[in-house]
Amino acid sequence: MDNRPIGVLDSGLGGLTVLKKVIAKLPGESTVFIGDQANMPYGDRSKEEIIELTRSSVKFLLSKNVKTIIFGCNTATAAAMPTIQNEVDLQIIGVIQSGALDAAKKTKTKKVAVIGTTATTLSHAYRDEIHSRDSDIQVQEFAQPALAPLAEEDPDEDTKLKIVSQSLRPLKNGDFDTLVLGCTHYPLLLNEIQACISPDKCILDPADQVAQYTYNVLKRDNMLAEGPAKHEYYTTGNARKFTEIARQWMNDPELIAKHVQD
Numbered sequence: 065m066d067n068r069p070i071g072v073l074d075s076g077l078g079g080l081t082v083l084k085k086v087i088a089k090l091p092g093e094s095t096v097f098i099g100d101q102a103n104m105p106y107g108d109r110s111k112e113e114i115i116e117l118t119r120s121s122v123k124f125l126l127s128k129n130v131k132t133i134i135f136g137c138n139t140a141t142a143a144a145m146p147t148i149q150n151e152v153d154l155q156i157i158g159v160i161q162s163g164a165l166d167a168a169k170k171t172k173t174k175k176v177a178v179i180g181t182t183a184t185t186l187s188h189a190y191r192d193e194i195h196s197r198d199s200d201i202q203v204q205e206f207a208q209p210a211l212a213p214l215a216e217e218d219p220d221e222d223t224k225l226k227i228v229s230q231s232l233r234p235l236k237n238g239d240f241d242t243l244v245l246g247c248t249h250y251p252l253l254l255n256e257i258q259a260c261i262s263p264d265k266c267i268l269d270p271a272d273q274v275a276q277y278t279y280n281v282l283k284r285d286n287m288l289a290e291g292p293a294k295h296e297y298y299t300t301g302n303a304r305k306f307t308e309i310a311r312q313w314m315n316d317p318e319l320i321a322k323h324v325q326d
């Protein structure tokens with residue numbers, strides 16, 4: 065048994081979509097979340113910048129005595145995970161490995177599309193991870209630089225639908241059966257994405273597999289907690305705005321986020 069919390073990081077609100085599934089799968093676990101909203105979007109930054117920013121969130125989570133860290137951010141997983149895993153003793157869990165595993169299992173036509181940030185797309189991390197499981201799978205990667213900032217801003221429905229449908233136009237009539245949401249902000253736009261993608265496609269959120277994998281790892285290492293669970297939220301951005309959106313998404317009217325210096 066290990067009652068230390070699980071740390072989860074992201075550039076912003078997107079990591080909450082991972083956190084929510086982790087809490088649902090592991091209700092006895094305490095968590096500490098950090099969203100680096102002051103520096104988002106990570107997806108438009110260089111690899112070196114993403115490593116530096118991610119390292120600083122990792123340092124913050126280590127100061128909270130976490131037992132493991134989930135990179136609830138595809139961009140940080142692609143750019144920074146190999147470097148930072150070498151610098152810390154605890155296990156880091158990324159989202160891309162889980163998303164790739166799930167996509168390779170689910171595709172029947174062996175044609176997968178991945179939408180993500182520019183940095184994730186250019187890294188080809190999804191293509192490489194999927195190919196390490198099955199090199200016959202065709203992987204098409206589409207950069208969607210407008211979508212993570214859109215999810216953060218959370219404007220009215222019409223604006224969201226308009227921007228999502230413009231962004232996803234290149235995927236219209238695309239030859240794939242599985243679409244991977246390769247950015248943790250995208251589940252916040254799931255309704256709009258579903259409205260723009262033909263209903264016969266499977267839309268895959270890697271967070272489901274991340275939650276399962278986290279459970280497997282903690283169980284294997286005898287590190288599951290027994291509760292009572294406590295959840296802490298931090299942002300380098302505007303704590304009031306974060307609290308408002310996070311309360312809705314996490315269905316927790318008591319949730320209060322605190323500001324930390326970036």
Ligand code: DGL
Pocket residue numbers: 074075076078079104105106107108136137138139140181184212246247248249
């Ligand atoms: N949520 C992050 C991801 O999964 C990225 C958003 C950003 O560009 O900061 O890639």
